[in-house]
Amino acid sequence: MSVTHEKPGRAALHLARAAASAPSPHNRQPWFFVEEGHDHGFELHADRGRRMARMDPGGREMVIACGAALFNVRVALRHLGFRPVVDVLPDPGDPDYLARVGFGAHAPATDEEELLAGAMFHRHTHRGPFGAELVSGELLQALGEQAGVEGAFLQVIDSSEKLETLADLVRGAEQADRADFRHTVELGRCVGSAGVPVEACRPHPDLTLLAARDYLGLSRRSTVPARRQGIGTGTVAVLSTPYDNRADWLLAGQALQRVLLYAAHHGVMAGFHTQPLERPALRGELRRNVAAGRYPQMVLRLGRPHIVRSTSRRPPTEVLKRAPAAVRH
Numbered sequence: 367m368s369v370t371h372e373k374p375g376r377a378a379l380h381l382a383r384a385a386a387s388a389p390s391p392h393n394r395q396p397w398f399f400v401e402e403g404h405d406h407g408f409e410l411h412a413d414r415g416r417r418m419a420r421m422d423p424g425g426r427e428m429v430i431a432c433g434a435a436l437f438n439v440r441v442a443l444r445h446l447g448f449r450p451v452v453d454v455l456p457d458p459g460d461p462d463y464l465a466r467v468g469f470g471a472h473a474p475a476t477d478e479e480e481l482l483a484g485a486m487f488h489r490h491t492h493r494g495p496f497g498a499e500l501v502s503g504e505l506l507q508a509l510g511e512q513a514g515v516e517g518a519f520l521q522v523i524d525s526s527e528k529l530e531t532l533a534d535l536v537r538g539a540e541q542a543d544r545a546d547f548r549h550t551v552e553l554g555r556c557v558g559s560a561g562v563p564v565e566a567c568r569p570h571p572d573l574t575l576l577a578a579r580d581y582l583g584l585s586r587r588s589t590v591p592a593r594r595q596g597i598g599t600g601t602v603a604v605l606s607t608p609y610d611n612r613a614d615w616l617l618a619g620q621a622l623q624r625v626l627l628y629a630a631h632h633g634v635m636a637g638f639h640t641q642p643l644e645r646p647a648l649r650g651e652l653r654r655n656v657a658a659g660r661y662p663q664m665v666l667r668l669g670r671p672h673i674v675r676s677t678s679r680r681p682p683t684e685v686l687k688r689a690p691a692a693v694r695h
């Protein structure tokens with residue numbers, strides 16, 4: 367694909383900022399965007415050079431992150447007063463060209479769309495325990511409906527048996543990751559101002575019921591006493607899809623972001639525990655024993671954090687390119 371680096375238009379910059387605020391595995395931001403001339407269209411491409419090569423060789427998590435970015439583009443376009451016209455996987459010859467978003471008819475955003483747009487830059491990943499206030503059943507039901515709008519399923523894990531099974535799967539995967547030198551090197555490379563900031567990964571990874579990534583190697587230095595474990599876990603949920611192809615991963619990312627923005631508007635943030643989903647055998651077990659045969663795409667905790675930590679992004683000018691006039695649609 368041919369691109370130029372002319373100065374981007376204001377709408378495209380707005381869309382690129384919105385897209386880039388999406389979550390991505392360890393803040394790798396595995397995407398780039400192409401502006402097709404003023405108000406013509408906006409392309410979303412996966413940047414496979416930025417995926418986690420060892421943890422995500424097939425690019426599933428990379429595409430989920432791009433799906434979340436796509437949802438933000440849709441919401442940002444609604445905020446500008448246009449209806450997005452989304453063409454998913456528009457080029458069969460280029461699987462990393464994930465979506466083209468056209469500027470459709472004018473229509474003012476609804477209150478719910480404005481709510482989602484307003485939450486975009488306030489949503490942050492939370493690591494460590496949540497505060498004591500639980501997420502209400504009413505909000506959990508609404509979050510399930512938000513996932514359903516996109517065609518995904520948000521399953522709240524409320525049976526203690528399933529919760530234990532899930533916690534064991536996360537712990538098993540995390541222990542294997544910690545014992546794998548190449549894995550720890552790949553994760554360690556993501557820590558810092560260009561990835562996950564040190565302040566955001568300070569809580570001990572073994573405090574909550576679901577083991578977290580050991581970004582700082584804290585588990586080697588200290589253990590958490592049993593009486594302090596599991597406090598502040600919050601509500602555990604699994605996001606799944608009926609199938610497991612590229613289109614489903616993109617769908618999962620859009621559903622994830624819809625859930626996260628709706629939750630953030632209500633003061634609820636998420637923590638992620640995707641370790642078992644990166645190991646095919648454990649993912650299969652999770653699918654059969656927890657997710658009722660659906661394909662698990664994300665494992666998350668939801669709750670109300672005491673503190674939220676923001677994480678920086680590459681500037682929009684670095685991720686936004688401009689298609690030369692000849693290839694504009």
Ligand SMILES: Cc1cc2nc3c(=O)[nH]c(=O)nc-3n(C[C@H](O)[C@H](O)[C@H](O)COP(=O)(O)O)c2cc1C
Pocket residue numbers: 387388389390391392393394427428430431434489490491492493561562578579638639640641675676677
């Ligand atoms: C597919 C996917 C998997 C993720 N897995 C984890 C994880 O296992 N542990 C974690 O702490 N964060 C995980 N994250 C969250 C990212 O680390 C986070 O989005 C990124 O650091 C940017 O921070 P922000 O979400 O606060 O903007 C994941 C995000 C995505 C999209």
